Amino acid sequence: MNPLIKRWTQYFVRGLLAILPLALTIYVLYVFLAWTDSMARWLVSPLFGDTYIPGLGLLLAVVVIGALGLVISLPAVRSLASLIEFPFTNLPVVKSIYSSLKSFADYFAPQHNQAAQQVVVLRFPGGGLEIIGLITRNSLDGLPEGVSKDDRVAVYLPMGYMIGGYTVFVPRAWITPIAMTVEEAMRSALIAWMARTGQPPAPPTPR
DSSP states (O other): OOHHHHHHHHHHHHHHHHHHHHHHHHHHHHHHHHHHHHHHHHHHHHHHTTOOOTTHHHHHHHHHHHHHHHHHTSHHHHHHHHHHHHHHHHSTTHHHHHHHHHHHHHHTSTTSOGGGOEEEEEEOTTSOOEEEEEEEESOOTTSOTTSOOSSEEEEEEEOGGGSOEEEEEEEGGGEEEOSOOHHHHHHHHHTTTOSOTTSOOOOOOOO
16 A cells, blocks of 8 residues: 555544544534424424524423423322333333333432442452453342352443443452442443543554
8 A cells, every 4th residue: 555545544544533422422412402402492383483592492401301300209200100111111022121221220320329339340269350340239139049148249241332241240359349430431341441541542643
C-alpha cells in the first residue's frame, strides 16, 4: 500500500474513532428531543394552535417521568402496577425478557441496597486467573434448596460487548473489592476492557 494512503487511512480511523461516540450520542439525544417535542406539540396544539415553545417537549418529559416515579411510589398504586405487569410476567418468552430487564433496572434503582452494588476481583484458588465482576447478592438466603448456604456471595461476570454473562456463587474469601463504580465496570465490560478506566479507547498512532 502506498505510504501516503496508509498514513491517510490511519488518520481517517483516528478521526472516526474520535467523532463516532460523540456523533452517536448527539443523534440519540436529537431523536429523543425530536420525539418529545412532537408529542408536546400534539398535546398543546388543541389549546394554543400553532404557538409552540421549543424545548417544551423535554420539560414535559421530565415532568411526566418524575410524576410517574412519584405515583408508582405510592403504596396504593403498587397493587395496580402489579395488575398491569401481570401479562408481562406470565406470558411465555415475554416473561423471560421482561423479568430480566426489570431485574437489571431494579439493580441500579436508588432504593437498591448500595452495599450489594460492589465491583470485585474474583480469584480462583490455585490459579492466576482474575475476573472482574459485580456482587449481586451478599447472602444466598432465600435461594432454592440444594444451593450452598455457607458464607458465599453471588457474583455476576459480564462478557465482552455485553453479549451475556455468568452468575457464580463463590466463597466470600475468593473476592476482593476494588475502587470502581458499577457504571464504570459495565462500561468497561461493554468494550472488553480495551480502554483505561474512565477514558475512551486510545486511537491508533499513525506511523
